[in-house]
Structure formats: structure tokens, C-alpha cells
Amino acid sequence: MKQERIKVQLYNKTYKEIDMSDFSEIPEELFSNRSDIVSVWLPDGVKKIDANAFENCFRLSEIFFPNTLRVIGNEAFRNCVNLKKPEISEKVDVSETAFVGCNL
Known part of the structure; x- marks a missing residue:
């Protein structure tokens, strides 16, 4: 089985990948208070984003x-003031x- 990863673009234009092979949830506060995250791509398999997972990521735009x-x-996504309105399925x-x- 192919291991999925979360892809994160940081403010300094670098990319990081986080292994997603062991969980289908983004745990509570996993990325909270990270001022360097600007974009996040969640892979197939993620079913739930827990409370405050991306809280105060003020540079997160997409x-x-x-x-x-x-x-x-x-x-x-509390206080993600630069977040553009994401596309969310009706199933969510x-x-x-x-x-x-947020300023959506």
C-alpha cells in the first residue's frame, strides 16, 4: 500500500511532507500556532480534522x-485570518x- 503524506508549504517557500501511514485523523492541535505554514494538501485517507488542529496558523492561505x-x-481553523474559502464536499x-x- 502506498504511504500517503501531508504536504505543507512553509513561508520560506520550502516544502515538508509528514507521514500519514498510521492515522486517518489530523490530531487536535497538530499544527496549531505554526506561523510558517502557508498551504496544506491533505491526502486521501484523512477522514477527520480534530479540534484546533490548525488554530492560529495566521499565514495559512489555502x-x-x-x-x-x-x-x-x-x-x-480558528484565527486563520488569511485562509481563502476552501472547497468542502457536502459530505463533510x-x-x-x-x-x-477567519475572514472567509
Whole structure:
């Protein structure tokens, strides 16, 4: 089976990949308070983004969700003030507070 990775573009224009082989959730606060993240590509297999996973990532401007995503938790993207409105499937259960503090 092909191992999937999260692809992250940082402010200094470098790219990082995070191994996704062991989980289908983005855990709570995994990327919170990271001021260097500007873009995120989540691979197929990710089903849930937990609470506050990307909280206070103020430079985050775009995120790409996989077709497998089903849940975006409370305040997952809280205060991501530069985030452009992402494309979210109708199949995704989005918390009412998922994008609180964003300028969408």
C-alpha cells in the first residue's frame, strides 16, 4: 500500500511532507500556532480534522481537502485570518465554529 503524506508549504517557500501511514485523523492541535505554514494538501485517507488542529496558523492561505474527509472539528481553523474559502464536499460535517476568526 502506498504511504500517503501531508504536504505543507512553509513561508520560506520550502516544502515538508509528514507521514500519514498510521492515522486517518489530523490530531487536535497538530499544527496549531505554526506561523510558517502557508498551504496544506491533505491526502486521501484523512477522514477527520480534530479540534484546533490548525488554530492560529495566521499565514495559512489555502488548504486542499481529500474526498475522504467527513468531519472538521470545533475551531479547527480558528484565527486563520488569511485562509481563502476552501472547497468542502457536502459530505463533510463542518462544526459551526470550525472557521471562527477567519475572514472567509
